Amino acid sequence: MVKTFKRIKQPNLMLFSKELTILIKSGLPIVSCLKILTEHTADSNFKKVIFDIKTKVEAGSSLSDAFACHPNIFSRFYTTSIRAGESGDTVTEVLMYLYEHLNFVKNLRKKVLSALIYPAFLFLITGCAVFYLLIFVIPVFSKLYAEIGQNLPYLTRLLIEISNAIKSNIIWIICAIIVLKIIWHYWINVKKNRQIVDKIKLKIPMLGDLAKKYMLTHFFLTLKNLLKSGVPLPKALEVSMINIDNMFLFLKMKGSIESVNAGLGLATALNNTGIVPGMAIEMIHTGEETGSLEDMLNSISDIYEEEVSTAVSSLLVILEPLLMLVMGAIIASILLAMYLPIFEMSARF
Numbered sequence: 563m564v565k566t567f568k569r570i571k572q573p574n575l576m577l578f579s580k581e582l583t584i585l586i587k588s589g590l591p592i593v594s595c596l597k598i599l600t601e602h603t604a605d606s607n608f609k610k611v612i613f614d615i616k617t618k619v620e621a622g623s624s625l626s627d628a629f630a631c632h633p634n635i636f637s638r639f640y641t642t643s644i645r646a647g648e649s650g651d652t653v654t655e656v657l658m659y660l661y662e663h664l665n666f667v668k669n670l671r672k673k674v675l676s677a678l679i680y681p682a683f684l685f686l687i688t689g690c691a692v693f694y695l696l697i698f699v700i701p702v703f704s705k706l707y708a709e710i711g712q713n714l715p716y717l718t719r720l721l722i723e724i725s726n727a728i729k730s731n732i733i734w735i736i737c738a739i740i741v742l743k744i745i746w747h748y749w750i751n752v753k754k755n756r757q758i759v760d761k762i763k764l765k766i767p768m769l770g771d772l773a774k775k776y777m778l779t780h781f782f783l784t785l786k787n788l789l790k791s792g793v794p795l796p797k798a799l800e801v802s803m804i805n806i807d808n809m810f811l812f813l814k815m816k817g818s819i820e821s822v823n824a825g826l827g828l829a830t831a832l833n834n835t836g837i838v839p840g841m842a843i844e845m846i847h848t849g850e851e852t853g854s855l856e857d858m859l860n861s862i863s864d865i866y867e868e869e870v871s872t873a874v875s876s877l878l879v880i881l882e883p884l885l886m887l888v889m890g891a892i893i894a895s896i897l898l899a900m901y902l903p904i905f906e907m908s909a910r911f
Contacts, residue, residue: 570608570635576664578608583657584694587744593620611635624648639784642801659787666783670867674776676876681881688889695896697732700725703900717899753809761810768880772873773808778838779866780805781815786859796822811837828855842867 578599585595596616603609611632618628626645629636647656697745704722707714714722728735743876750756764770781802788798799819806812814835821831829847832838842862 570605570611572668574603574608575635576603576661576668578603578612579661579664583654583661585613586657587653590749608635625653638804639788639801642793642797643788643791646788646793650792652792656791660792666863666867667780670776670779670870673871674759674874677806677878680880681885684882684885684889687893690897691893695893696725696728700896700900701729705742707903715899715902717895718902721896721899756809757813760808764808764810766878768873768877772870772877774811774837775870775873777806777808777811777865778842779863779870782842782859782866783863786856786863789859790856 581599582595585598586592592597594620596612600609600612600616603612611771614631615625615628618631619625624645626648629644630641635741641653643656644653647653656738689776700721707718750759750789764774784802784805785798788801789795793801796819799815799822803812803815803819806815815832815836818828818831818835821834822828826834827847827850829843829850832846833843845862846855849855
């Protein structure tokens with residue numbers, strides 16, 4: 563296995579999948595295709611990986627096994643799809659599915675992240691402004707009022723005490739944050755604790771539903787592509803659930819594999835989880851009855867993608883003005899507390 567010191571960027575992996583498809587379709591042997599890609603790949607890290615894959619294939623390894631030696635670059639979904647393509651002599655078709663899948667996921671993630679950049683920026687700016695006021699501005703006012711001997715209002719005294727506490731204990735506060743972060747890391751890695759926290763996350767208004775739809779979109783698209791590649795349903799379900807980054811949802815959906823292995827249909831198995839919405843269950847049931855399950859799964863992922871985009875837009879309509887209002891109120895309250903004694907002094911004269 564080649565040591566890779568950093569992950570490969572997704573656009574490079576997408577380009578690799580598409581170029582490998584084109585080269586195989588041209589009739590070249592796999593080893594020759596990999597040799598060409600090794601010579602023309604700009605990323606030096608990825609170049610080493612492709613060279614290692616070529617070496618392993620030359621030595622008699624299958625393409626999927628060579629990919630599996632680099633799990634931090636080629637996901638289990640990727641290698642499972644290639645392995646299914648090798649067994650059915652449809653590697654080129656599978657590579658195109660993978661390219662389309664990676665492109666879909668990239669666009670979906672881009673929509674969500676780009677929509678959240680502005681609120682995150684507002685939060686960061688406000689946090690920096692509050693920190694600056696507490697550490698640098700309030701001590702100046704505190705010194706001024708101490709020299710004047712002015713009796714300060716309760717809000718001003720409270721703010722000065724908070725500022726002094728933060729400034730004099732900043733090292734201990736940083737250490738406490740680090741320690742709490744370490745404790746949280748170990749606590750959250752306990753399966754039972756992670757399940758509780760992830761269940762609470764799903765109950766957060768709007769955000770919980772958005773996260774659930776995002777994961778289901780990825781799940782159904784992955785499942786469709788695996789089935790289209792020829793992967794058996796139980797195995798396809800197992801690999802697709804890797805995309806569910808929520809322990810509560812994951813454990814609920816895990817039961818669907820046991821149900822399918824017991825002979826139940828996919829619609830019934832997913833319905834028993836209590837997680838998948840009724841509309842998706844009905845569409846999957848129709849797909850099983852008519853032999854168009856892959857098309858139905860594709861339609862479901864498209865529907866959820868649209869719902870995710872709509873939910874993000876709706877969330878921003880509410881979140882942006884709410885954030886501005888809350889953050890403005892926090893900064894205004896700090897400034898008001900600092901100027902209250904001056905207002906009182908002015909009122910006396």
